[in-house]
Amino acid sequence: MAKPKHAARKAATSKPTVRKSKAPLKNAFYAQSGGVTAVINASACGVIETARKHKNKIGRIYAGRNGIIGALTEDLIDTSKESNSMIAALRHTPSGAFGSCRYKLKSLEENRREYERLIEVFKAHNIGYFFYNGGGDSADTCYKISQLSQQMGYPIQAIHIPKTVDNDLPITDTCPGFGSVAKYIAVSTREATLDVASMAKTSTKVFVIEVMGRHAGWIAAAGALASSKGCELPIVILFPEVSFDEAKFLAKVDGAVKKFGYCTVVVSEGVKGPDGKFLADQGLKDAFGHAQLGGVAPVIAGLIRAKLGLKFHWAVADYLQRAARHIASKTDVEQAYAMGKAAVELAIKGHNSVMPTVVRKSNKPYKWAVGVAPLEKVANVEKMMPADFISADGFDITAKGRAYLEPLIKGEDYPPYKDGMPQYVRLKNTAVKKKLKDEFKV
Amino acid sequence: MAKPKHAARKAATSKPTVRKSKAPLKNAFYAQSGGVTAVINASACGVIETARKHKNKIGRIYAGRNGIIGALTEDLIDTSKESNSMIAALRHTPSGAFGSCRYKLKSLEENRREYERLIEVFKAHNIGYFFYNGGGDSADTCYKISQLSQQMGYPIQAIHIPKTVDNDLPITDTCPGFGSVAKYIAVSTREATLDVASMAKTSTKVFVIEVMGRHAGWIAAAGALASSKGCELPIVILFPEVSFDEAKFLAKVDGAVKKFGYCTVVVSEGVKGPDGKFLADQGLKDAFGHAQLGGVAPVIAGLIRAKLGLKFHWAVADYLQRAARHIASKTDVEQAYAMGKAAVELAIKGHNSVMPTVVRKSNKPYKWAVGVAPLEKVANVEKMMPADFISADGFDITAKGRAYLEPLIKGEDYPPYKDGMPQYVRLKNTAVKKKLKDEFKV
Numbered sequence: 001m002a003k004p005k006h007a008a009r010k011a012a013t014s015k016p017t018v019r020k021s022k023a024p025l026k027n028a029f030y031a032q033s034g035g036v037t038a039v040i041n042a043s044a045c046g047v048i049e050t051a052r053k054h055k056n057k058i059g060r061i062y063a064g065r066n067g068i069i070g071a072l073t074e075d076l077i078d079t080s081k082e083s084n085s086m087i088a089a090l091r092h093t094p095s096g097a098f099g100s101c102r103y104k105l106k107s108l109e110e111n112r113r114e115y116e117r118l119i120e121v122f123k124a125h126n127i128g129y130f131f132y133n134g135g136g137d138s139a140d141t142c143y144k145i146s147q148l149s150q151q152m153g154y155p156i157q158a159i160h161i162p163k164t165v166d167n168d169l170p171i172t173d174t175c176p177g178f179g180s181v182a183k184y185i186a187v188s189t190r191e192a193t194l195d196v197a198s199m200a201k202t203s204t205k206v207f208v209i210e211v212m213g214r215h216a217g218w219i220a221a222a223g224a225l226a227s228s229k230g231c232e233l234p235i236v237i238l239f240p241e242v243s244f245d246e247a248k249f250l251a252k253v254d255g256a257v258k259k260f261g262y263c264t265v266v267v268s269e270g271v272k273g274p275d276g277k278f279l280a281d282q283g284l285k286d287a288f289g290h291a292q293l294g295g296v297a298p299v300i301a302g303l304i305r306a307k308l309g310l311k312f313h314w315a316v317a318d319y320l321q322r323a324a325r326h327i328a329s330k331t332d333v334e335q336a337y338a339m340g341k342a343a344v345e346l347a348i349k350g351h352n353s354v355m356p357t358v359v360r361k362s363n364k365p366y367k368w369a370v371g372v373a374p375l376e377k378v379a380n381v382e383k384m385m386p387a388d389f390i391s392a393d394g395f396d397i398t399a400k401g402r403a404y405l406e407p408l409i410k411g412e413d414y415p416p417y418k419d420g421m422p423q424y425v426r427l428k429n430t431a432v433k434k435k436l437k438d439e440f441k442v
Numbered sequence: 443m444a445k446p447k448h449a450a451r452k453a454a455t456s457k458p459t460v461r462k463s464k465a466p467l468k469n470a471f472y473a474q475s476g477g478v479t480a481v482i483n484a485s486a487c488g489v490i491e492t493a494r495k496h497k498n499k500i501g502r503i504y505a506g507r508n509g510i511i512g513a514l515t516e517d518l519i520d521t522s523k524e525s526n527s528m529i530a531a532l533r534h535t536p537s538g539a540f541g542s543c544r545y546k547l548k549s550l551e552e553n554r555r556e557y558e559r560l561i562e563v564f565k566a567h568n569i570g571y572f573f574y575n576g577g578g579d580s581a582d583t584c585y586k587i588s589q590l591s592q593q594m595g596y597p598i599q600a601i602h603i604p605k606t607v608d609n610d611l612p613i614t615d616t617c618p619g620f621g622s623v624a625k626y627i628a629v630s631t632r633e634a635t636l637d638v639a640s641m642a643k644t645s646t647k648v649f650v651i652e653v654m655g656r657h658a659g660w661i662a663a664a665g666a667l668a669s670s671k672g673c674e675l676p677i678v679i680l681f682p683e684v685s686f687d688e689a690k691f692l693a694k695v696d697g698a699v700k701k702f703g704y705c706t707v708v709v710s711e712g713v714k715g716p717d718g719k720f721l722a723d724q725g726l727k728d729a730f731g732h733a734q735l736g737g738v739a740p741v742i743a744g745l746i747r748a749k750l751g752l753k754f755h756w757a758v759a760d761y762l763q764r765a766a767r768h769i770a771s772k773t774d775v776e777q778a779y780a781m782g783k784a785a786v787e788l789a790i791k792g793h794n795s796v797m798p799t800v801v802r803k804s805n806k807p808y809k810w811a812v813g814v815a816p817l818e819k820v821a822n823v824e825k826m827m828p829a830d831f832i833s834a835d836g837f838d839i840t841a842k843g844r845a846y847l848e849p850l851i852k853g854e855d856y857p858p859y860k861d862g863m864p865q866y867v868r869l870k871n872t873a874v875k876k877k878l879k880d881e882f883k884v
Contacts, residue, residue, distance in 0.1 A: 036640045038633075066643035094633050096640035103644050183862060191480075191536050191765035194866060198478045198538035201508035202545050207761060228863060295740060297758075315760035316739075319649060323633035326769055329862065409862035420625060420771065420851035421670060424636060 024059060026128025028347070030079075031064035031071060032163075033134030033141075036096040037177030038184075038325040039336035040163050043133050044097055045090040046340025047161070048079055052087075057348050058129060062432055066099035068132075068141065072114065072442050074121050076432035089425040091337060092415035094325035097427050103442065105141050108148065115148045117440050123154050124435040129347045130156050133340075135164035135175070139355060140379040146353040159343040160355040160375055163336070165322045167218040170381040171373040172357035174408055176339055177322065179332030182222035183409035184324040185211055185266070188317065189226035193233045193264040196313070200262035206253060206304050208314040210280075210297035212321060213268040216385045217241050219321070223266030224397040225405060234263040235396070238300070240270030241385060242394040244279060250307050252395050257310060267300050326422055330411025335368070342370045366407035466501060468570025470789070472521075473506035473513060474605075475576030475583075478538040479619030480626075480767040481778035482605050485575050486539060487532040488782025489603070490521055494529075499790050500571060504874055508541035510574075510583065514556060514884050516563050518874040531867040533779060534857035536767035539869050545884065547583045550590065557590045559882050565596050566877040571789045572598050575782075577606035577617070581797060582821040588795040601785040602797040602817055605778070607764045609660040612823040613815040614799035618781055619764065621774030621850035624664035626766040627653050627708070628851055630759065631668035635675045635706040638755070642704035648695060648746050650756040652722075652739035654763060655710040658827045659683050661763070665708030666839040667847060676705040677838070680742070682712030683827060684836040686721060692749050694837050699752060709742050768864055772853025777810070784812045808849035 030047050032040055044063075051058045063077040064070030070077070077098055079087070090097055105114050122130065132142040139160045146158035162169050167178035189209060196207045213219040217239035227233040234256040238244065256263035271279050280296035297314040304312050335358050342356035353375045361367035389401030397405070415422040472489050474482055486505075493500045505519040506512030512519070519540055521529070532539055547556050564572065574584040581602045588600035604611050609620035631651060638649045655661040659681035669675040676698040680686065698705035713721050722738035739756040746754050777800050784798035795817045803809035831843030839847070857864040 032640070036637055069643060093636075095636035099643055100640045101644040102641070186862070187768050187864060188762050188766070190863065190866065191767060192761040194535075194537035195478055195761045195765040198474070198542045199544070201511060201541055202543040204761075209762075225863065228861075231863075231866060231868065298737060298740075313760050314758065315762050316756065316758045317762070318755050318757035319634040319637045319646075320630050320651075320757050320759070320762075323637040324630070325633060326629050331862075406861060411862065412856070412859055414854070414856070417854055419670075419848060420628070420773075420853060421632065421667065421673075422629060424632065424673060426673065 024126060025057065027059040027126050028061045028129035028131060029064065029071065029076070029122060029127045030061060030131040031067045031133065032096040032098055032100040033067050033132060033138035034100060034102060035165065035322065036094070036100050037163060037165055037322050038094040038180040038328045039176050039333050040133060041090040041093045041095065041097045042333050042336035043161050043163060043176060043340035045087060046337040047131055047344055048087050050341045050344040054344065054348055058344070059126070062125060062127065063098040065429065065431070067101035067103065068105070069101045069103055069442050070099070071118050071121050072440050074434050074436050074440070076125060077429045078432045081430040082427050086425055086427060091333065092325065092413070093424040094323045098429060104137050105144070108144060115144060116152070118145060119149050119152050119154055119156070120436065122156055125432065128156060130158040131161055131343050132158065133161040133163050135166065136169060136380065136382055139169065139375055143353060143375040143379040146375065157347050157352040158375070159347050159351065160378065161339050161343045162355055162357065165212060165219065166214070166216060168216050168383045170378055170383045172355070173360040173368065174335070174358050176332060176336035178218060179329035179335070179408035180324065181212070181219055181321050182225070182405060183329040184321050184327050185219055185222045185317070186225035186409055187327055189223045189235065189264055189266055190231065190233065192315070193226055193235065196262045196264060203311060204313045205257050205262050205310045206265060206312045208265045208267060208297045208301045208304070208312060210267050210269055210314070210316045213240060214270045215240060215382065217268050217390070218385055220266050220268035221385065221389060221397050221401055222405060222409070224402065225409065226264070234260045236263055236265045237395050237397070238265065238267040238271045239390055239394065240268045240272065241390060244271050244273050246303070250303070252393070253304060254308055265300060267296050269296055271296055325415055325424070328413050329409045330413040331408055333413045338370055346372060363403050363407060366410060466568060467499065469501040469568050470503045470571035470573060471506065471513065471518070471564060471569045472503060472573040473509045473575065474538040474540055474542040475509050475574060475580035476542060476544060477607065477764065478536070478542050479605060479607055479764050480536040480622040480770045481618050481775050482575060483532040483535045483537065483539045484775050484778035485603050485605060485618060485782035487529060488779040489573055489786055490529050492783045492786040496786065496790055500786070501568070504567065504569065505540040507871065507873070509543035509545065510547070511543045511545055511884050512541070513560050513563050514882050516566070516876050516878050516882070518567060519871045520874045523872040524869050528867055528869060533775065534767065534855070535866040536765045540871060546579050547586070550586060557586060558594070560587060561591050561594050561596055561598070562878065564598055567874065570598060572600040573603055573785050574600065575603040575605050577608065578611060578822065578824055581611065581817055585795060585817040585821040588817065599789050599794040600817070601789050601793065602820065603781050603785045604797055604799065607654060607661065608656070608658060610658050610824045610826070612820055612825045614797070615802040615810065616777070616800050616850055618774060618778035620660060621771035621777070622766065623654070623661055623763050624667070624847060625771040625851035626763050626769050627661055627664045627759070628667035629769055631665045631677065631706060631708060632673065632675065634757070635668055635677065638704045638706060645753060646755045647699050647704050647752045648707060648754045650707045650709060650739045650743045650746070650754060652709050652711055652756070652758045655682060656712045657682060657824065659710050659832070660827055662708050662710035663827065663831060663839050663843055664847060664851070666844065667851065668706070676702045678705055678707045679837055679839070680707065680709040680713045681832055681836065682710045682714065683832060686713050686715050688745070692745070694835070695746060696750055707742060709738050711738055713738055767857055767866070770855050771851045772855040773808070773850055775855045780812055788814060805845050805849060808852060
């Protein structure tokens with residue numbers, strides 16, 4: 001039976017119950033993880049601004065200096081020392097404002113001590129909310145901390161905030177960071193291809209651009225958006241999902257150059273040969289034990305020169321692509337902020353071990369909403385690009401792929417400029433006084 | 443003695459004298475030369491819009507398809523087939539709308555036939571104005587055509603319009619195209635350096651970005667603008683003007699990483715070792731006989747790994763930097779347009795064998811005006827970067843260099859976007875009917 005209206009009105013206007021308990025409010029801890037993006041600080045902005053609006057629910061908001069390492073070493077940053085305007089400016093500042101790290105916690109069996117240490121630090125600083133902003137590895141860490149904290153009798157609400165240019169988290173329609181890289185690659189590829197089109201008569205005929213994407217071709221696929229109705233351009237894509245077939249590739253480039261006079265090749269750093277080896281493998285490994293890549297563009301360019309005798313130029317976008325806040329997607333910035341905001345709202349509502357998600361409602365017009373996913377279904381699941389996003393010949397995207405990608409690059413969200421330069425902020429990052437006696441080496 | 447006022451008023455309101463002669467108005471020819479830029483089409487826009495405003499002085503405006511090759515092969519484009527709105531859109535469209543070429547005319551002694559052919563084509567199409575939009579080589583061609591046309595009894599007014607990202611034309615304070623590359627490099631270097639700053643604790647400590655600049659370090663110098671008051675960043679620049687000193691360079695990088703935890707190296711493609719050879723020399727040559735460069739970034743990155751053992755990432759901006767209209771400098775766009783406009787105005791005033799220039803009036807506030815330089819003083823003169831723009835240690839710019847560079851990147855001039863992509867135009871480029879019988883092979 002519905003409550004009478006006057007009762008509802010009374011409830012809505014009644015003052016919040018005064019806390020009987022003297023226990024202080026639980027504090028929050030926020031950390032950035034893995035490779036940073038053009039919009040991860042927009043998520044940080046969403047977290048901090050939302051938490052500041054709920055001072056009756058959340059105490060202080062700490063951040064980890066250099067990500068989870070800051071928690072392990074008890075090197076916490078007191079975000080309350082930053083003004084509202086500095087926090088607001090995070091929304092348009094690329095990189096990781098508190099520092100990030102590539103530091104993967106081992107499994108509970110291998111190094112239980114690390115998880116216990118995290119919980120000790122959280123306990124020492126009365127931290128009840130753990131917001132971890134990262135990709136697949138950090139979703140896994142977040143999930144484990146949530147579980148272990150229960151076992152250790154100091155329950156922490158652990159919320160994962162999606163972030164990765166690789167776009168490979170499951171359940172969420174997209175990952176904040178990806179849309180802006182996609183926009184950068186689409187715009188840059190369009191610009192460079194028009195350049196080559198101008199020069200092809202006597203000079204460069206093939207432009208090769210190397211893009212990120214170790215396992216999945218999401219970013220390479222964005223290169224296809226360089227060509228669209230009214231600006232049709234010959235773009236050849238090399239996806240990591242498609243084993244490199246030299247003869248087929250050379251025939252494709254040769255055909256494009258014969259037809260248009262020029263073409264652009266967008267090559268993913270993760271492209272592998274028929275032997276399963278990365279074309280660009282330098283034999284190096286990063287801190288996660290992943291192969292350190294880079295330099296497939298000159299390999300492809302050299303091949304084009306040797307086998308087709310065509311003049312080429314090549315570029316490697318590398319960090320420029322993921323740091324390019326100046327050409328960020330407005331949609332991406334909004335979603336990054338919304339994920340941070342939703343994480344705090346979920347925590348306040350009592351959720352634990354979850355990740356806010358982007359839920360696509362429709363393509364045209366593009367509509368999305370915030371959803372929620374349990375971390376146990378996110379951790380250690382890598383979302384690959386659907387096979388039906390790649391064209392039959394393996395060098396382009398399908399209409400379905402395009403319908404997925406196009407909304408993600410919509411809108412511009414320019415940072416403020418002064419004297420020609422974007423005004424990105426750098427925080428004070430004031431340290432919180434340590435409370436634990438023992439040091440922890442990472 | 444001053445004229446009485448009423449006489450002056452009468453003169454101003456009197457109708458223009460009706461042309462007695464039946465000779466049609468002279469037509470104009472415009473061509474783009476060499477590597478294209480983000481703003482060369484803004485100069486084209488300035489030429490065409492200004493000429494359209496003077497229909498009583500200039501007949502049709504033709505453009506060369508693929509630059510001067512279009513003139514040699516009588517492959518002219520009729521720009522009157524393009525609407526005013528399409529011409530206006532050239533202002534925000536990168537690349538060369540009519541096609542450009544790397545085709546250097548030989549000396550008069552070596553190939554007088556080419557110059558004669560140009561004048562034949564101009565004569566056949568009643569072309570009396572030659573607007574050539576390029577760098578040093580095209581200034582030389584422009585100068586020669588002006589001289590030879592006099593000798594051949596078909597005098598042509600030849601006006602050179604400055605354009606080059608290399609910023610190496612004399613007399614003019616700057617060259618359209620440079621300011622936008624400078625802005626792109628300054629902004630991208632700031633963004634990528636903030637990215638590295640976030641990651642340096644556990645991951646990449648040195649980021650290397652390779653920039654254009656074969657002989658002069660103008661573009662590399664722009665990397666220093668990434669660091670400015672309020673956003674101080676450790677940037678190490680390798681100029682082509684400074685012979686590469688491995689030990690000194692490694693000590694510089696090591697010092698920066700020890701002090702800040704990270705640094706960015708901006709390396710010019712034209713950096714040479716003590717033996718005078720390009721560090722990146724691939725042994726290739728372009729159509730002008732210049733060495734084809736690219737790939738010094740991995741050389742520097744490899745050195746940093748081998749000698750300092752630091753984790754690195756590297757990028758090669760290549761065409762992305764000169765095509766990046768999305769982050770063009772507003773100052774540069776305005777100057778590019780002004781140079782095109784001034785070229786037509788100079789022609790109408792009867793000037794010949796000249797180039798409009800940018801004249802700097804003051805730094806703060808930045809003020810500039812349009813000047814004019816005789817082509818004989820422009821042709822074959824390469825302006826190097828002043829030695830006092832480079833810091834004493836050879837890895838930074840001086841305050842004087844900064845004062846010169848800063849105004850050139852001022853202001854943003856965003857292209858219009860639709861569905862997340864910049865709306866760059868592609869013209870119809872309708873061919874003019876040929877009048878000459880003989881074909882000319884280039």
